[in-house]
Amino acid sequence: MHGKLYEYFESDHRRIEGLLNRATEKSGEFEMKAYGEFRAGLLRHIGLEERILFPAAQKVKGGEPFPSLPKLRLDHGALTALMVPPPTHAILAAIRAILAAHDALEESPDGPYDVCETLAGKDVDVLLEKVRNAPAVPVLPHRSEPFVLDATRRALARAGYNFEDYENVSSGIKEKLSPTNHTAKTKSRK
Numbered sequence: 001m002h003g004k005l006y007e008y009f010e011s012d013h014r015r016i017e018g019l020l021n022r023a024t025e026k027s028g029e030f031e032m033k034a035y036g037e038f039r040a041g042l043l044r045h046i047g048l049e050e051r052i053l054f055p056a057a058q059k060v061k062g063g064e065p066f067p068s069l070p071k072l073r074l075d076h077g078a079l080t081a082l083m084v085p086p087p088t089h090a091i092l093a094a095i096r097a098i099l100a101a102h103d104a105l106e107e108s109p110d111g112p113y114d115v116c117e118t119l120a121g122k123d124v125d126v127l128l129e130k131v132r133n134a135p136a137v138p139v140l141p142h143r144s145e146p147f148v149l150d151a152t153r154r155a156l157a158r159a160g161y162n163f164e165d166y167e168n169v170s171s172g173i174k175e176k177l178s179p180t181n182h183t184a185k186t187k188s189r190k
């Protein structure tokens, strides 16, 4: 049985997945309001882990990084980079694949959530309070310049992923929302 810190992060994973599913439930389209909520949720979640949880887990280990820390950090870099350009089916395929493995690693017995649960009960409560009270992170508008996608490809490559692998998964579905459609859809749902 897991503790409350683990449960907080695990249920945040499921909430974020739900937002992503809602954003993409209509075949061939992105629901941009839900995608915006997904983006804000994922960026806040990553911020909580990087600023609060991972340092706490490292402290538990006497200052040594826990085994999955380098991989989890590289994944965070790739996921954050994937939040910058407007969504395409290739970007969505990459997000889904990276998140599925990443979340499973964090939820594994040696992952940072269980490591933090070994803290004394009082310390877990303090950590959870910090996490719950952390504010939303600012989310900047999408950028669609070519250098942005190049930077995203490089962030994925650093984490061991090849963006081209995801560009071939969307056959039969319209590959991209044009910037015009993207803007129109976002505005129409306000």
Ligand SMILES: [Fe+2]
Pocket (backbone or CB within 6 Å): 046, 049, 072, 076, 102, 106
């Ligand atoms: Fe994470």
Ligand SMILES: [Fe+2]
Pocket (backbone or CB within 6 Å): 009, 013, 045, 049, 103, 106
């Ligand atoms: Fe997480």
